[in-house]
Amino acid sequence: MVKGVIFDMDGVLVDSEPFWQVAEMEVFPQYGVPITLEDTLKTQGLRIDHVVQFWFSRHPWRGATPKEVEQQILDAMVAVIRARGEPMAGVHATLESLHQAGLPMALATSSPHILMETTLEKLEIGHYFQATCSAEHLPLGKPHPQVYLNAADALGLAATDCLAIEDSFNGLLAAKAARMHTLAVPDADHRSDPRYVIADRQYLSLEEFSLEHWL
Missing domain, CATH: 1.10.150.240 (Putative phosphatase; domain 2)
Structure with missing residues (x-):
């Protein structure tokens, strides 16, 4: 769960x-x-x-x-x-459904803090996240799992109790190395990449997101 x-x-x-x-x-x-x-x-x-x-x-x-x-x-x-900057399809609905369900949320990005802050401000979604973690100052970024482990720790959860949502294969490797549940939402250029089979589920977009898949 x-x-x-x-x-x-x-x-x-x-x-x-x-x-x-x-x-x-x-x-x-x-x-x-x-x-x-x-x-x-x-x-x-x-x-x-x-x-x-x-x-x-x-x-x-x-x-x-x-x-x-x-x-x-x-x-x-x-x-x-x-x-x-525009939100990806299904982002606001997904964040709101998780918020209503009482599930804590975090951000784990390879991008520097300035881009993280700029994005959250532009999309007006910062209030949904209990933790925001950047790999900017870590020894290694993705596909190393440290930023995901830091995010789980910031939520007070075991990594194995977390779902990671990723679009890139490097990010998916990081989440799998952290032993998290994984959802891949690759872009059109990568949807046919057979390597994404390692994800627990793959969606075309977050418009497909359903809590029933994960609870």
Whole structure:
């Protein structure tokens, strides 16, 4: 029986994955990285410093440190979320149903605190969460499970009593490593990926969410 629910943020609560793609394709080519839209999918769900290091290791650049490139991408992300951030389908109904059922909720994201705060403010959903956890300052981000373990601990629950809702395979690996129940809501580009079979359930969107599946 699930006693608490932990949400990923990007691609689950907010349709921000296209924003990451736009920001990366805007910034990386300035430093000679020949990134394509398809290339951005290789790092989906990873922490931004890991994304930058991924590309720096393959196409080293001069003129800016990786940390400075990270900040450029984050600045672009904050601006676009404030301007265009929208909740994913079914988000408000799902959050409200869990709230009415009395289930505590947490956020476990690879995104930095500034993006987490910007998103919660833009979507006006911060009041639903008893805990918000970012992997920003952890030694490792997803697919390492630490951010999920921290979120469960913040709710005062055993990880095995929590449901994690993820869109990316890296995030799903993190939740499975934490031994949580898992719901995958992959985007259209990943729905046919056979690796998602490791999730307990897979939905097309949170509009399919039903508490009866988990209680």
